[in-house]
Amino acid sequence: MSKRIDVKNLNVYYGEFLAVEDVTMTIEPRSVTALIGPSGCGKSTFLRTLNRMHEVIPGAYVTGEALMDGQNLYGRGVDPVQVRRQVGMVFQRPNPFPTMSIADNVLAGVRLNNRRMSRSDADELVESSLRGANLWEEVKDRLDRPGSSLSGGQQQRLCIARAIAVKPEVVLMDEPCSALDPISTLAIEDLIAELKTEYTIVIVTHNMQQAARVSDKTGFFNIAGTGKPGHLIEYDETEKMFSTPSVKDTEDYISGRFG
Structure with a gap:
């Protein structure tokens, strides 16, 4: 299911502003890649280019290539919506839909993609996705309760269940633990270790210990100064x-001498 991503000479622009310059890297399948670096250095911007989420900002575009198993995500005729089905996203703060039940939150992405399914298939997908997010045992008796009734750590795992319900090949995580307590953070890190057996995972984190614990490869981003590209x-x-x-510079950042 998971995919390899080859990024070649990728530049990210917001209008005339060059935000990230000349990134070349290979993201291996069934692995965790961590992106680290000081705030404002372009790591989250780069992460969003991997499923074209940055394009929701008017004037945003890229040059260069991002190839997923050889297919350019920015190739002529490639539908960004289809890219986002293949490359899921988990954001910094848990964002379940507050008026939806836990079960409906899991199914939200699937229904957005106009996939019709029987009640039994829907129930099966809810259970398998929540099990995949290590949340099933905690919520199986209250699936009709609002997603917002869960704790912060549970809400983040619910968002991960929602992301994997659409069966992506890649899961992007933008500082998924920054708003969580240490116990919830450990639960998410354990989950990431399990998910990488099936998915390609890319995570942005400011936590050096977390990057060291969960990732197989690490990319360090930096910026020369305000207004310069990452x-x-x-x-x-x-x-x-x-x-x-x-x-x-990498050693100085990791050891805490700057950043």
Whole structure:
């Protein structure tokens, strides 16, 4: 199910402003890739280019290529909606639909894609998605309760269940634990470790320990100054990045000397 993504000379623009410059990297299937770096260095912007979410901002566009198993996500005639079905997104703050039940939250993306299904198929998808998000046992007796009735950590796992219900190949996570307590954070990290057996996962995080714990490869982004574009400074196996990085700026950031 999971896909490999090859990014080649990718530049991200908002109108005339170059936000991220010349990113080249390979994101391996069935793995976790962490993107780290100081605020404003373009890592979340880059993450959103992988499912064309940045295009919701008027004037946003890219040059270069993002190939998923050889197909350019920005190729002529490629439907961004279809890209977003293949590449799911989990945002920084849990965002279940507050007026929808837990079950309806899980099915929201599927119904948005106009997929009709029987009641039994819907029930089966709700259970399998919640099990996939390690949430089923906690909510199976209250599926008709609002999604907003759950705790913050449960809401984030509900959002992950909603993302995987549409059966994507890639799951993007933009600081998914930044609003959560340590126990909920651990639950999400354990879930990420399980999900990578089926999905390609890319996560943006400001937590260096989290990047070291959950990821197989890490990319360090940085920026030369205000108004300058973000750059991918170094990209390598996580163990090497956190022990013997090749670039001094990477070592300084990971060790807390700046950022």
